[in-house]
Amino acid sequence: MMTGFRLNLSPLKEPLGFVKLVEWLTAIFAFGSCGGFSGRNILSLFCGDGMNETLNANFHYPFRLSQVPLVDGNTTICNHSVTTTHMMGDSASAAEFFVGIGIVCFLYSMVALLVYLGYMHVYKDSDFGPIFDFVITAILVFMWLVCSSAWAKGLQNVKDATDTEGIGASLALCKGGNITCEVTNFANMRTLNISVVFGYLNMFIWAGNAWFVYKETHWHSQKFSSQPGPGRQQVPAPI
Template identity: 75%
Template sequence: MTGFRLNMAPLKEPLGFIKLVEWLTAIFAFGSCGGYSGKNIVSIFCGEGRNETLNATFSYPFRLSHVPLVESNTTLCNRTVASTHLVGDSASSAEFFVGVAIVCFLYAMVALLVYLGYMHVYKNSDFGPMFDFGLTAAIAFLWLVCSSAWAKGLQNVKDATSTPGIISTLALCKTEDVTCEVSQFANMRTLNVSVVFGYLNLLVWAGNAWFVYKETRWHSQKYSAQPGSGRAQAPAPI
């Protein structure tokens, strides 16, 4: 029979329990990155004792080159400053990271549905475990790539919104009588957490690949081809 049979027992085994963990870690990964918005406050100290303040507000997907730092023809420190934007674009790495997390979230839900309702079909077929193993191994590799890319992209965001990054971006800050510094930084703790969850997902999916591999015929054929341990060898006929 191939009908749906609800069975919660797989959640007590590594195969099902790890898939539930993968579902949860995927939520934390894209949730901590995809919904982020932060603001840095830049203080400009003019030579005549006047101070100016700029706001650098940025959010996912971190296309910093589209974020205005100074609006067109703004007067700062008695100087007319042309329109200036932040420098950098980490959208590709951020969207790649969130995209992988969403795919993993959806696949983990489908896999849990199969484990809990169609495990009798899953174990009696060759295609199901082999497909599950191949996709699990591929996803583990994707986590390695997207987490590394996003870690580099996040560092680029931090550099572009830091005091040296603002000074190199805003020409006014390079004049002798003007000093610029970021007086208030956006809290990027959730972005740091997203990178941690990215590498945690890598470890979880790589570990899960072993338990899925044990369900494939490759693993069963490997052990069925080995002689039984501790079994006495039959004497050769005389």
């Protein structure tokens, strides 16, 4: 059996290779739309004496909000002395998990495409290749479900922590007196919402791809060959 590289683009015309190319692209959109995010909410403080002040709430990936200073250093706001104050919340674990799975799927899709296009003759001549491919694909389907669900919850936590109520809870000035706090300018989180959509989309695409990979394994071929064909009858053994 020859094991050298032999370029063959025909797998891209079949579901096995074409869907893997789609997975490669959707993985890029998933982790790229989350990992590259940076936004700013503007908190307006109405001091009650005719003075208004603003604070910038800057946040970005991986969304460790508890380490983001809302007020950096001792300062005076609405005639009140305010010490260093940080935002509340931490969605870093969910965001990094989501991006990490996206990068793993991006790399695995590249390796799988290399095998399909250059070593398909080796892939189909052995049982190990298709079975390994199927097992990894099935695991990644589950991982996409878990990381997308975790990031969807983490994103909601980010939204809650950066709205008027969330920021107001971290700033003592907003908890009483005649000072009113309100977020008047919200960061555009459309790309973060898109990242969640691509996360679940990846799950469905990888689940569909699992079927085409399964058809390459000997499990499927044995099951197919063991089924009697239409119109076939078993002939009793001669006595």
